Amino acid sequence: MRTSVALLFGGRSGEHGISCVTAGGILAAIDRERFDVTAVGITREGRWVHVSDDPSDWTLVDGRTPEVRAEGPEVLLPATRHRAGERSVLRRVEDGVVTALAEIDVVLPLLHGSYGEDGTIQGMLEMFDIPYVGSGVLASATCMDKAATKAALRAAGLECAPGIVVHEDRWAEGADEVLAHLRRHHRPPWFVKPARAGSSLGVTRVDDPAELEHAMKSAFVEDPKVLIEESVTGREVECGVLQGVDDRGPRTTLPGEVLVGEDLEFYDYEAKYFGKGTVSIDVPAGLPDAVLEEVREVAARAFTVLGLEGLARVDVFVTAEGRVVVNEVNTMPGFTPYSMFPVLWENMGLPYADLVADLLERARSRRLGPR
Helix, strand or coil: CCEEEEEEEECCCCCHHHHHHHHHHHHHHCCCCCEEEEEEEECCCCCEEECCCCHHHHCCECCECCCCCCCCCEEECCCCCCCCCCCEEEEEEECCEEEEEEEECEEEECCCCCCCCCCHHHHHHHHCCCCECCCCHHHHHHHHCHHHHHHHHHHCCCCECCEEEEEHHHHHHHHHHHHHHHHHHCCCCEEEEECCCCCCCCCEEECCHHHHHHHHHHHHHHCCEEEEEECCCCEEEEEEEECCCCCCCCEECCCEEEEECCCCCCCCHHHHHCCCCCEEEECCCCCCHHHHHHHHHHHHHHHHHCCCCCEEEEEEEECCCCCEEEEEEECCCCCCCCCHHHHHHHHCCCCHHHHHHHHHHHHHCCCCCCC
């Protein structure tokens, strides 16, 4: 019997459109002889709907990302939890009538950002004992919060950029005190980042302290918790990680490097997805073998320290002195055929479709949590 997969995408976060594009890439590549696929979209308002599984419906058109609309039949979760030897049954509501939609073996949650990559969907699936691809509740929640991620990494001896966390109410009460603290302890330029947003949404580089007010307002649009970090001068390098096989350690790729042209301040949202500025990607990164191995070791350690499962992309800076400084850890990295994560694995001899299959088959046998 073929493995039955529910692809879950869209969602309530600011990365809704990118999630849809990711789904398009998976739908185009997944082996339909091996997997039965049910496409489930989540609208920006949080409604679950049965949507087209045609990849052409989920691609960029004239620079615009697709969107899950509310017109389709509503999808309901199983009425009871998944039991060993059985499949979970998704249901649909159409014209007021509830019918079975599909029997599901595993869920692939292609959700980026809040309400998808942050432990919320993971917790819901675990309540129903439905196997899914990716990290569990605690690891997902930790990695969604950049401040929590870096606290865990520092505790394990991994280097991260120095910085502070500022909540919106603290900023409203004492912005001058925050600025004074930054001036004393952290040299600009600074990077202002929403603590719990991805794809560089709301991120601003601040070269002049007078620009901080505007940067904070932009970040608070995405999240009331903001991280202000010192800029790290170094090469932007990314490493793909997959969970180990047969109790062995995590599998890592040769790292790739993002090369940003002088027409960009940094690798921001528009540059990542919409062709803004001059960006090129080298796989593998043009670094000495010893440094490449150090990046892989740091990525594997981060994966283990954070308790990750399934997959991750670990982004680091490599300084001129050869220090490896962790920038971010992504538990559901961009997954279009041209995204860094699958490109890194393609370079290791694992093609896109096989990478998807690897993740799905390993997720089927995972133990989700306490019974």
